Amino acid sequence: MPEYTNDPVVSKSTNGAVSVRGMSNGTALWGMSLEEVGVVGVGRHHGVYGETRASGAGAAGVTGQGVEAGHGVMGITGAHSRAGVFGVHDSMEGPGVYGRGKPAGMFEGDVKITGDLMIEDANLIALLDASNQRIAALEEKVASLRGQLESTIEMLRHHLQERTLTH
Structure with a gap:
């Protein structure tokens, strides 16, 4: 394979054909x-596109690894209402984004959830609904007890007044 020193290689395609293509049983393109x-x-649509046809743990269309002190994958955008990192699972039968670590995820700023939040096989919305029902029942009980207490106080005042008048 020829080696070029201080002599960059430029390949242009104006008809939509591939400018540079590498094919190998090992690494096809390395920089x-x-x-x-x-x-x-x-690129106009994707700057870098990766696809894998392998299955199993570790297979990925694009992999990033922070070896010394960098992040494995970093996404930054300045576009309004767009995500720095965006993950989608097309079949909706797996996570769009998966994290593992301590903590598995960390957020700086507000977090918006448009669906249910599941915690260890427990639906947080269902837990909150049940808690709200218990709170409402307790509020009713407190109101009832407050009414009973006020009636008892009024009855005692009346009884005290009668007793004072008779003596």
Whole structure:
């Protein structure tokens, strides 16, 4: 394979064909920089696209690994109402985003949930609904007891007044 030193290779395609293609039983395309970015992808729809046809643990369309002090994968956007990192599970039979660690997830700022929040096979909404029902029942009981207490106090005042008048 030819080696180029201080002689960058440029390949252009103006008809929509692939400009650079690598095919291998090993790594097809590899980029390394000692000072800057190893590989850059810029595109109208996707800057970098990854796809895997393997199955099993560790198979991924795109993998990022922070070896020394960096993040494994980082997403940043300045676009209004868009996510820095976005995950979707097309079949809806698995998580769109999965995290493992201590903590498995960390958020700085408000968290918006548009569906149910499940905690260890417990539906938080159902737990809150049950708690709200218990609170409402207790509030009714307190109101009833308050009414009984006020009646008892009024009865005692009346009894005390009668007793005072008779003596």
